[in-house]
Amino acid sequence: AQTVTQSQPEMSVQEAETVTLSCTYDTSESDYYLFWYKQPPSRQMILVIRQEAYKQQNATENRFSVNFQKAAKSFSLKISDSQLGDAAMYFCAYRSPTSGTYKYIFGTGTRLKVLA
Amino acid sequence: DAGVTQSPTHLIKTRGQQVTLRCSPKSGHDTVSWYQQALGQGPQFIFQYYEEEERQRGNFPDRFSGHQFPNYSSELNVNALLLGDSALYLCASSLYGLDGRKLFFGSGTQLSVL
Numbered sequence: 001a002q003t004v005t006q007s008q009p010e011m012s013v014q015e016a017e018t019v020t021l022s023c024t025y026d027t028s029e030s031d032y033y034l035f036w037y038k039q040p041p042s043r044q045m046i047l048v049i050r051q052e053a054y055k056q057q058n059a060t061e062n063r064f065s066v067n068f069q070k071a072a073k074s075f076s077l078k079i080s081d082s083q084l085g086d087a088a089m090y091f092c093a094y095r096s097p098t099s100g101t102y103k104y105i106f107g108t109g110t111r112l113k114v115l116a
Numbered sequence: 117d118a119g120v121t122q123s124p125t126h127l128i129k130t131r132g133q134q135v136t137l138r139c140s141p142k143s144g145h146d147t148v149s150w151y152q153q154a155l156g157q158g159p160q161f162i163f164q165y166y167e168e169e170e171r172q173r174g175n176f177p178d179r180f181s182g183h184q185f186p187n188y189s190s191e192l193n194v195n196a197l198l199l200g201d202s203a204l205y206l207c208a209s210s211l212y213g214l215d216g217r218k219l220f221f222g223s224g225t226q227l228s229v230l
Contacts, residue, residue: 004158033217043204044119045159045221091158095217102149102210102219103172106158 002027004094006107013082014115020067021077021110023092033095034068035104036077040088048090051075053097079112087114118143120209120222128228129197137192137225141209148190149219150182153204165190166212194227202229 003026013019025034036048051059051068058066063083067076079086092107121140129135141148147166151159161174165184184190188209194201204226208219 037221042223043206043226044223045206045208045219047218047220050217093158101172102147102164102208103161103174104151104159104219106160108156108158 002029002032002094002096002105004092004105004107006092006110008110009108010111010113012113012115013079015082015084017082018078018080019082019112021079021090021092021112023075023077023107025073025075025092025094027073027094027096029096031097033097034066034075035093035095036064036066036075037091037093037106038086038088039091039109045091049077082114084114084116087112120207120220122205122207122222122225124225125223126226126228128230130230131197131199133197134193134195135197135227137194137205137207137227139190139192139207139209139222141188141190141207142220145209145211145220146188147210147212148184148188149208149210150190150192151206151208152176153206153224155203159206162192197229199229202227 005024032053034051037045049061063080089109091109093104149164150162153159163173168184179195181193204224206224207222
């Protein structure tokens with residue numbers, strides 16, 4: 001069975017600085033999808049960034065980028081120029097490549113605090 | 117364009133009771149998934165509905181059941197509530213053709229079981 005581990009329960013970053021959130025996963029599958037979701041106090045899970053395992057190029061979305069290390073099964077999220085609005089819970093998630101599956105496996109999350 | 121809407125936002129029940137949670141998917145979406153998020157944990161997959169049928173199920177007992185209606189909206193039913201069922205219940209929608217590569221989540225229903 002696949003597992004997702006986020007070993008940092010809480011992180012802090014100064015406004016305008018850069019922070020990296022860690023995520024490791026375990027799977028025997030060779031192709032899969034990885035995601036980072038943000039959950040602000042409104043509780044709605046918001047997709048931050050997605051990575052397909054077959055793509056070697058790291059995904060980027062504006063200030064958000066990932067460092068995908070397939071052999072090490074590591075998927076970290078880098079947030080550049082941190083803003084107060086980035087404060088939230090961040091969840092790493094895994095999805096099997098099996099067609100028709102909507103089962104995402106989430107980690108336990110990292111709470112990000114942004115200091116003014 | 118309305119996103120995923122869930123009702124109610126909060127609910128308090130007692131042990132042994134039954135509860136029904138509701139979800140309307142994002143406009144144009146036809147697939148609904150339900151997740152349970154316990155305090156301090158990540159969401160856990162309960163089940164997924166498409167074409168009014170349960171297509172995939174996570175590791176949850178039969179006390180958890182669901183339904184999808186012709187307009188794609190969905191209900192989650194939990195019978196014989198336990199204290200451990202207290203959690204945030206999230207609904208997510210997608211378009212089946214996107215094959216689960218992008219889920220849109222609602223803001224959830226916070227269920228407290230006393």
